[in-house]
Amino acid sequence: MNNVRNKKRANKSLPFFFKDEFKVSFIIVFISVILLISTFSFDIVPPILNRGIQPATFPKALLILIISLTFIIYYLSIKNPWKIGKKLPKTFFLTLLSFLIFVFISKTLDFFLAISVLSFFVSYNWGERRIFYLLLVSIIFPILVFIFFETILGLRFPPGIITNLYYY
């Protein structure tokens, strides 16, 4: 599958919209255009209060610059295609998934639990099977970090099912 895909990507006769150069340029231009449109909804300062230029002018100029430069890199990539990166492995997607799990748990249950779960999940998926090291990264080390930030930096972590046990 990997070989087939690499061959496909290397094939110059492939439709332009399958190539990385097009996909990246398209995403940049697409997001920039959306942001550019949103700048038209920024409040306009009355001339008497306005200093120099309107608040929307500078971001507009930047976005137009980004769009123009993206067209240039796309044009240049037709002559000199970008290097094709290796196919991303399963561990990459699992790490990305762990970030989503982290966001979900930190929002709904507990910030600290989220760190522990992510640490365990990442370490396990990256190949760690030894119980002691899994406990080290997911429980012992986060507790040490918690104590350090809480006592030395005087930081108060957001409330949650585990953090509340410490605070109350």
Added chain:
Amino acid sequence: MLTPLFSSKLLIVLLFGTLFGLILGVLPGLGPTTGGALILPFTMTLDPLSAIVLLTSIYCAGTYGGAITAVLINTPGTPAAAATCLDGYPLAQKGEAGRALGMATVSSTVGGIFSVIILVFFAPLLAKLAYEFGQPEYFALAIFGLTMLSSIGEGSPIKNLIAGAFGILISTIGKDFMTSIDRFTYGINELSVGIGFIPVVVGLFAISEMLTQSTILDQVFKRVALKAVKLPTKDDYKKTWKTILRSSGIGSFIGVLPAEGGTVASLIGYSEAKRFSKNPEEFGKGSIEGIAGAEAANNAATGGAMVPTLALGIPGSATTAVILTGLIIHGVRPGPDLFREQPDFLYGIFGAMLIANVLFFIFGFFGAKVFARITLVPNKILWPMIFAVSVCGTYSLSQSIIDVWIMLFFGVLGFFMRRFGFSVVPVIIGLILGELVEGTLRQSLVIFDGNWLMFLTRPIALTFFILSLIALAFPLLRSKKQKK
């Protein structure tokens, strides 16, 4: 110069910073920029001088630390040590790892100390010159900085420009500082204060690196045995003293320019060493001159990069952008006034950099073997721990969970940027210079009554604009020359 450092607290901070910097430098994927960003929240418990001494010592030692892994496992601990691999590892494979590390240590120390001398002499001169600067000059200078970064930084200049513009765009998120009008906040209250520097830098460096590491888990490091670090012989000194001095000069000069500091400096230092060498055919096969050329240059860039950072408030590299943030969050505003009002503070920084260079020489010489063992910590244990520190550090600055999510977003973005050849450094520099660029532009236009052409009537601003054009044209000229 060293008087402000004669306190046990500062010396302990310096010692810790040097050791921590070495550890960061040795670990591939980490480095002084990420390490500095991670430790920034901890510096809030320190006084301003101790905080900056800590960050600068991490910068100096971290830059050198990259050489240890470059020589022993053929993997640069920091991007600045990439050129060191070319000759360091082949020499180590010949059973001369001690000699290679000895030369790397000596040339790094000489380069570092040389650049501190440059810093001591040139920073005050530049600050004096900056007294003449008004808003238009600062605007032109910031534009010059960004164009230089894109043209001599790593990778495609146009991609670097896009990344720099993106960094400036991020700085516009939140309330407009002149009119208090919301920009790109979309009704989210937390965004009205803007996006902080720490979530972006930790995301772009630490989290994106974690994602990169997740793609190379099958990588196996082959470590070359090291008995002890050896001081270079008389013959080695004879062969390399000119190279070390030349690279120290090159590194200091490149460091002063707003670019990717040590990385570019080491590559130029290396290629110049090869060009001037009597034995260029030895390069790539374990040339002692190659190691000296790269290492003297990358460490010389540390002091050089501090020159515009302290004198103008324009960072010379990604790590100095972190140091600049450290200065700002501790209430120190870099620029000409700093030189007039707080000379003791500045001399404390200069002295700290000088001592850090001596300390990493001692630690490197006697402890390289121990530091090299740090690379044996498996990624599957190391990176979850770095994640925990990144998350807590990012959260601690504003105690906002949104900052943590922003960090994760920039981590994913940074990974894909790097994958498609966009450097993340211009984003950082753009973010930190964004307010300066926009503020000075708008204030200049107030002064000029909206007439853009008035910029051209200011000689210093005009000079910077011309230099910016040259900087933009430079990659084109270079590629044409290479084709010929």
